[in-house]
Amino acid sequence: MSRLAPLLAGLAILALPLVPGVPPFWFTLLNYAGLAAIVVVGLVVLTGMANIMSFGQGMFVGIGAYTSALLTLHLGVSPWLGLPAALAVAGACAWVVGAITLRLSGHYLPLGTIAWNISFFYVLGNSDWLGRYDGLPGLPPIAVFGTPLLASEQVFYLIWGCVGLSVVLTLSLMRSRTGRAIRALKGGRVAAEAFGVDTGRIKIVAFVYAALLAALSGWLYAHVQRAINPTPFSLNASIEYLLMAVLGGAGSVWGGVFGATLVTLLKDQLQNVLPLVLGAEGNFEAIVFGVLFVLLLQRAPDGLWPLLTRRTGAPPPPAPVAAPPLPPRRAAVSGPLLEASGLRKVFGGLVAVDGIDFSVAPGEVVALIGPNGAGKSTTFNLVTGVARLSAGTVRLFGRDTSALPSRAVARLGVARTFQHVKLVGTMSVIENVALGAHLRGSAGAVRGALGLDRAEEAALFAEAQRQLDRVGLGALRDRPAASLALGQQRIVEIARALCLDPALLLLDEPAAGLRHQEKAALADLLNRLRGEGLGILLVEHDMDFVMGLADRLVVMNFGAKLCEGPPRVVRTNPAVVEAYLGSAA
Numbered sequence: 001m002s003r004l005a006p007l008l009a010g011l012a013i014l015a016l017p018l019v020p021g022v023p024p025f026w027f028t029l030l031n032y033a034g035l036a037a038i039v040v041v042g043l044v045v046l047t048g049m050a051n052i053m054s055f056g057q058g059m060f061v062g063i064g065a066y067t068s069a070l071l072t073l074h075l076g077v078s079p080w081l082g083l084p085a086a087l088a089v090a091g092a093c094a095w096v097v098g099a100i101t102l103r104l105s106g107h108y109l110p111l112g113t114i115a116w117n118i119s120f121f122y123v124l125g126n127s128d129w130l131g132r133y134d135g136l137p138g139l140p141p142i143a144v145f146g147t148p149l150l151a152s153e154q155v156f157y158l159i160w161g162c163v164g165l166s167v168v169l170t171l172s173l174m175r176s177r178t179g180r181a182i183r184a185l186k187g188g189r190v191a192a193e194a195f196g197v198d199t200g201r202i203k204i205v206a207f208v209y210a211a212l213l214a215a216l217s218g219w220l221y222a223h224v225q226r227a228i229n230p231t232p233f234s235l236n237a238s239i240e241y242l243l244m245a246v247l248g249g250a251g252s253v254w255g256g257v258f259g260a261t262l263v264t265l266l267k268d269q270l271q272n273v274l275p276l277v278l279g280a281e282g283n284f285e286a287i288v289f290g291v292l293f294v295l296l297l298q299r300a301p302d303g304l305w306p307l308l309t310r311r312t313g314a315p316p317p318p319a320p321v322a323a324p325p326l327p328p329r330r331a332a333v334s335g336p337l338l339e340a341s342g343l344r345k346v347f348g349g350l351v352a353v354d355g356i357d358f359s360v361a362p363g364e365v366v367a368l369i370g371p372n373g374a375g376k377s378t379t380f381n382l383v384t385g386v387a388r389l390s391a392g393t394v395r396l397f398g399r400d401t402s403a404l405p406s407r408a409v410a411r412l413g414v415a416r417t418f419q420h421v422k423l424v425g426t427m428s429v430i431e432n433v434a435l436g437a438h439l440r441g442s443a444g445a446v447r448g449a450l451g452l453d454r455a456e457e458a459a460l461f462a463e464a465q466r467q468l469d470r471v472g473l474g475a476l477r478d479r480p481a482a483s484l485a486l487g488q489q490r491i492v493e494i495a496r497a498l499c500l501d502p503a504l505l506l507l508d509e510p511a512a513g514l515r516h517q518e519k520a521a522l523a524d525l526l527n528r529l530r531g532e533g534l535g536i537l538l539v540e541h542d543m544d545f546v547m548g549l550a551d552r553l554v555v556m557n558f559g560a561k562l563c564e565g566p567p568r569v570v571r572t573n574p575a576v577v578e579a580y581l582g583s584a585a
């Protein structure tokens, strides 16, 4: 399906009122679909992009609806003034709820959102000032140029205009620096933090954004229905929003709109048809949806939209454009880049790293080698702030960084790759690389959503392209990262690390999975980087690669340092030959 398809579908919907004889009920139904679509677009950001499963969107719809309802009823203000209030209250509540709940992980996070939604429902139902379960009737309609929008056909354009606005803002946000940081959460917290993303904060940004869209839908609902009660904001409604997102395709904004429309229309049709087929009244559509959901999860876990359009749903990366180079981050460093002294890490009863000392100077390649389980990757994690030290000190660029989190270490000019590649498979290669330049940009969510970040984005992507070309993978820029061979993914990680403009580069098994020529090209690149004054610390099992490249080797065994020295000395050390090289040969 072409990229024009969503546009054509949108135009078809907008042209509907011009078709004579369309029953008003169809507008009512499409209005409900549009109201749901706005919420689901936010849920796509939260669930599909940020990997945060929320069963609580109904609550934010309700907060938007009740805020505007109370203001318009009690203060007599226009619904248009109710809108900013609804957004402000929902945004503030989402910030507080998010700050508390997003600390939870695994199953506890969705359970937390369920708890919030249930509590909210009972607060609404038991509060006199909120009308208890009867709710608040008599809300004023939204008026445009003095004309109140009362009929379904009249609010149709307003609702679908808001759907369009939500889609445009969300696509723009997802393409931006903040959007990349949100989508990077899918690759795991550790990789995102390693490039300076404050993952705790970015999760809250995604949570608040989804809540704002939910509140917009709630505001529209309140003044279109002109009466509200707790039922449309219950846990059931939240589950239905999630069903719409998953059914349409939680990884795609258009999938969310499609899912919301499909479920709303299907639900209505099933409510008509099922009693005729089964000969009884009842909530049978819930059973049909349950079965459909299970089948879908088995057959099309990414939802129907990618199945229909053969697209991943991720926004395409921008086309290459010329942009001035980013200013360098690196200041000239004298003295050692890294000084590790007495590093120790204990996991329960296991001493993984036991009193290791070493250093890396500018323009030096130091290799950590040793048998499997010797503690090399753990040492990397200690140096980069991913793991907390049990004892010892890490000094980077002369500063004690032992207690710094990894995003602060990245900010100092330390970039790394991972033993187990941590790219976002659904993101294009160039977007993954551009994440490495996160700290070299400054645009936030608002600038991103409004598209006011284009010049900065062009510069970040030009830098990402430069680094991709440097490692020889420039031609693969638009491919989804997951479609690359593992060896190529490792090289993409190096390009991402170089995008940070580091002074110290840590490479965890960079040559694993590379062919002979690719290893030679990698060695050539690392030699050039050394020539530029970069310090490189690498963990590698390929001894030919290491011996030909490293200035100094640090050999580890059972967490402790076995010996240290230039390759020719280490190679002939009897203890090293016995513990590692002998068996590796």
Ligand SMILES: Nc1ncnc2c1ncn2[C@@H]1O[C@H](COP(=O)(O)OP(=O)(O)OP(=O)(O)O)[C@@H](O)[C@H]1O
Pocket (backbone or CB within 6 Å): 347, 350, 352, 370, 371, 372, 373, 374, 375, 376, 377, 378, 379, 419
């Ligand atoms: N998070 C953790 N919890 C418990 N034990 C851990 C953890 N991480 C590493 N270990 C243990 O610490 C020891 C050192 O592991 P590490 O991954 O650092 O070794 P390595 O030298 O990098 O090995 P390899 O070459 O196989 O990657 C191993 O025994 C490992 O099982």
